[in-house]
Amino acid sequence: MFLFRMGVGRFLGRYFYVNQFVASCSRRSLFVYNRAAQPSLGYSAPKRSAVVPVSTAVAATMAAAATAAAAAGAGAVVYESTVSKPVRAEDIPEDAARLPHHVKDSSGNHVKFRNPYPSAGDPKPTMFQTLRAILTAKIQGNLPTPSTSEAQIPCCTPQFSPSRDNAGGSGSLRATWLGHACYYVEFPSGLRVLFDPVFEDRCAPVQWMGPKRYTQPPCKLAELPVVDAVVISHSHYDHLSYHSIKEIQTHHPSAWFFVGLGLEKWFKASGVENVVEMDWWTDVKLTLTPQGDNNKGEREGRSIEAEISCLPCQHSSGRNGLDHDRTLWASWGVKSGGKNVWFGGDTGYRRVPQLPVTQWKDPAADYGPEYESLPKCPQFKQIGERKGPFDLGLIPIGAYHPRWLFSWMHANPYDAVEIFKDTRCARAMGIHWGTWVLTSEEVEEPPRLLRDALRQSGIEEEGVFGVCKIGETKEF
Numbered sequence: 001m002f003l004f005r006m007g008v009g010r011f012l013g014r015y016f017y018v019n020q021f022v023a024s025c026s027r028r029s030l031f032v033y034n035r036a037a038q039p040s041l042g043y044s045a046p047k048r049s050a051v052v053p054v055s056t057a058v059a060a061t062m063a064a065a066a067t068a069a070a071a072a073g074a075g076a077v078v079y080e081s082t083v084s085k086p087v088r089a090e091d092i093p094e095d096a097a098r099l100p101h102h103v104k105d106s107s108g109n110h111v112k113f114r115n116p117y118p119s120a121g122d123p124k125p126t127m128f129q130t131l132r133a134i135l136t137a138k139i140q141g142n143l144p145t146p147s148t149s150e151a152q153i154p155c156c157t158p159q160f161s162p163s164r165d166n167a168g169g170s171g172s173l174r175a176t177w178l179g180h181a182c183y184y185v186e187f188p189s190g191l192r193v194l195f196d197p198v199f200e201d202r203c204a205p206v207q208w209m210g211p212k213r214y215t216q217p218p219c220k221l222a223e224l225p226v227v228d229a230v231v232i233s234h235s236h237y238d239h240l241s242y243h244s245i246k247e248i249q250t251h252h253p254s255a256w257f258f259v260g261l262g263l264e265k266w267f268k269a270s271g272v273e274n275v276v277e278m279d280w281w282t283d284v285k286l287t288l289t290p291q292g293d294n295n296k297g298e299r300e301g302r303s304i305e306a307e308i309s310c311l312p313c314q315h316s317s318g319r320n321g322l323d324h325d326r327t328l329w330a331s332w333g334v335k336s337g338g339k340n341v342w343f344g345g346d347t348g349y350r351r352v353p354q355l356p357v358t359q360w361k362d363p364a365a366d367y368g369p370e371y372e373s374l375p376k377c378p379q380f381k382q383i384g385e386r387k388g389p390f391d392l393g394l395i396p397i398g399a400y401h402p403r404w405l406f407s408w409m410h411a412n413p414y415d416a417v418e419i420f421k422d423t424r425c426a427r428a429m430g431i432h433w434g435t436w437v438l439t440s441e442e443v444e445e446p447p448r449l450l451r452d453a454l455r456q457s458g459i460e461e462e463g464v465f466g467v468c469k470i471g472e473t474k475e476f
């Protein structure tokens with residue numbers, strides 16, 4: 001009880017959440033909940049992406065959604081969508097071609113995934129070492145519980161384009177932050193993509209414990225006019241929600257879901273058939289073709305094409321304590337209508353060692369000269385060289401304190417600026433903050449540090465890499 005009064009219980013709850021141990025602490029209730037409402041995430045060996053020419057690889061066809069068309073307004077064009085089979089990119093990095101992120105057992109069977117570079121650190125601290133360090137820091141007052149009562153995270157009502165035509169036909173990309181890692185992106189081609197939608201109150205296996213929202217979603221999922229593609233970075237609860245997926249499917253039944261290897265089973269068990277699971281460095285083509293007599297509508301019968309690329313990042317996965325790293329985490333590239341977007345999802349950049357506790361409050365401490373030689377994740381430069389430049393990067397900037405514990409899996413704003421440069425993004429928006437308290441930094445700190453990180457890198461503080469109101473749309 002004493003420890004809980006100290007806030008240790010709440011912190012541990014968050015820690016357990018991030019590492020997906022919360023489920024094993026409440027397995028009984030989770031079991032009941034999962035049986036009632038969600039598919040379990042038992043492991044199945046991922047299917048290897050076949051290398052098949054795109055032109056001969058139409059994998060599936062779906063009739064476009066009447067509901068989506070109706071939502072987009074009378075006379076909206078009805079589209080048929082096709083997705084090619086994933087094809088491994090031709091210029092894949094040499095080391096990545098050996099699939100070092102696939103872990104096999106002694107019989108050669110695929111078991112799980114891993115981060116293949118030293119920037120993730122090895123070995124990681126054990127559970128006992130971590131808990132002991134957290135408890136000690138908490139009792140000594142070095143690990144504050146962030147307050148949300150006075151947080152000023154501005155919100156507004158989203159202004160989506162009413163049809164697939166961008167406002168005024170300006171040819172720009174419109175991107176709307178829907179909180180945490182969720183973005184709705186309107187491409188000038190007419191394509192509409194939703195990234196990591198989680199609209200629930202708590203990002204946890206159950207809705208009676210775990211991190212609770214301190215900012216509300218700016219709209220309902222039902223209010224999104226069109227959704228053609230849903231891109232999921234990984235299986236953690238702040239990025240993948242069963243109830244949100246089901247609601248999207250209800251309102252946008254023709255939407256395709258693009259996920260990392262191993263997650264197809266979860267989607268199919270959830271009743272979602274139009275799902276494509278992909279390995280790092282594979283691409284698919286998504287084509288929307290106007291149908292029937294409706295092809296003289298808003299876009300004059302033109303088809304919409306997109307290249308969707310599954311790309312690496314440095315993270316982890318798991319939903320129930322028993323499926324740790326059994327499904328693949330990923331960042332994603334989406335290119336359509338002359339615009340190119342990189343979605344970072346959830347990623348670390350470099351693992352920093354446990355610093356003296358006196359340095360914990362200095363957010364830039366691990367970017368001092370003594371830490372310059374720490375290995376950085378090389379995957380972001382590889383992405384920038386092969387898939388960049390990007391018009392827009394959606395890059396995580398939150399859930400990083402204390403650094404020695406979370407740096408391997410979560411970027412702080414200083415890391416985020418390095419990732420921004422490595423991936424060759426022209427502009428970027430900060431995600432993965434402002435919605436749930438997952439770690440112990442102050443909730444308004446990430447955008448503040450982002451400005452400092454930009455200044456230190458010699459980048460303009462305004463108009464290049466920033467944040468916006470929840471619900472706000474920016475054009476790129």
Ligand SMILES: [Zn+2]
Binds near residue numbers: 239
């Ligand atoms: Zn995560």
Ligand SMILES: [Zn+2]
Binds near residue numbers: 238239346432
């Ligand atoms: Zn996350």
